[in-house]
Amino acid sequence: MMYLSRLRLSRDPKVAALDVLLDPTPGGDRLDAHHRLVWTAFAGDPQARRDFLWREEGQGVFLVQSSRPPEDSPFFETPEVREHAPDLRAGDRLSFLLRANATRDLGGEKRRRVDVVMNLLHGVPKAERNRKRMDLAAEAADQWMTGQGSRAGFAPERIEVQDYRTVTLPGYRGRRRGEPRFGILDLTGQITLTDPDAFVQKLTQGFGRAKSFGCGLMLIRRA
Template sequence: MTLYFSRLTLKRDPSTDALRQLIDPAERARATDAHHRLLWSVFSDDAGRKRDFLWRSEPRGRFYTLSERPPEPHGLFEPPEIKAFAPALSAGDRLAFLMRANAVTQKPKDPNDRAPNGELRRRKVDVAMHALRHLPGREHAARPGSAHEMSPRQAARFEIARTEAHKWLIAQGDANGFRLDPLPAGDEAAEPDAGFELEHYFTVALPGSRRGRRRGEPRFGVFEMKGRLTVTDPAAFLAKLATGFGRAKSYGCGLMLIRRA
């Protein structure tokens, strides 16, 4: 299967600028919904087609996509920059990665809730929301050392989110042909988990849901991660790159950007 990696950039002209607050708003929750609609319009040649692309937003109206078909020219974008995505990978190759992901895992619904075959019924949960569910405050954390210093509570929440993201990504690697680079032996100056860094964790209200800090408002969590990895099974790794990681892929999550380390 041929895949296409594309860069899309919003036009800088009066007609696009007049719509910018609608198609590329600064506020995160509104941007998630607006970008979701905008990218679907690029690939919506068939109203009944299922999503066959991943995407990621960047500042200044720029987007990256990985798709099974090249994006069509669109009136709001400059001509798309498109290239075939077919990296030649071998076991042992080292890559730097950047990813925005909604990480989920399966947990038992209830110790007494079993299927007819006796197995526990399970449900998918956001790994950070599940770990943070008993702590007060919102599920938001910024990277330590960012412009806004964190309170002790925020620091504790960030560390929990970081631990859960790291565990989730290790499990993703075990199942999909890669491993995170370990801490170099004897390198006391290196950061812990040198192959992984969590830059941010935040939650976004599902588009169409009620706005505001209301109990029970449907939300999904987003990890902003980067690091280094080693390919162990090139075929499995490439297959996962094509389908994406985690959930909320319609809303800009799941696309792993890679480059040679």
């Protein structure tokens, strides 16, 4: 059983006074702060591992998929919670929304893992990167989703890139040149299920990496 919840920041003035800490400027520190914030709704067991996926919706709203319902938190209004147990069959067509840190393993002795869009941009002259950025993001996203589908029981029909951005890892304070960054793709589109059991398993685990930073949660509805 999974749960899908909407968490909305409390309007209590005591919480609003912490706004600069709870909702800092966009970047890695903001994602880190939001992750810690969402944790407050699942912090009943201090030994528990993270068993939820989340995404920021803006204006203090977060969508969370979890294996247990969220608890009351002093930072959020009463959570809106519903059971999330999709009844799926092979051949079902689903529309989806996904925010993902999409990577691939280059193989070799060191098994280096790279962001799929950065990897394509690396071979483009710097003067042309801005112009080709979204086209290459679409190409990389299509290839990555095809690979995901082959392992997770679906076939992509249509993949659209809504946005691609890079974020500095939280806590980095060094020079901009050489700073550690990761990419975030905002994807939407349509898929057809080939193996519903494999798909639901992957839906529970999340897609891609950087799940602590608001990536991996795929929202679905029937097409």
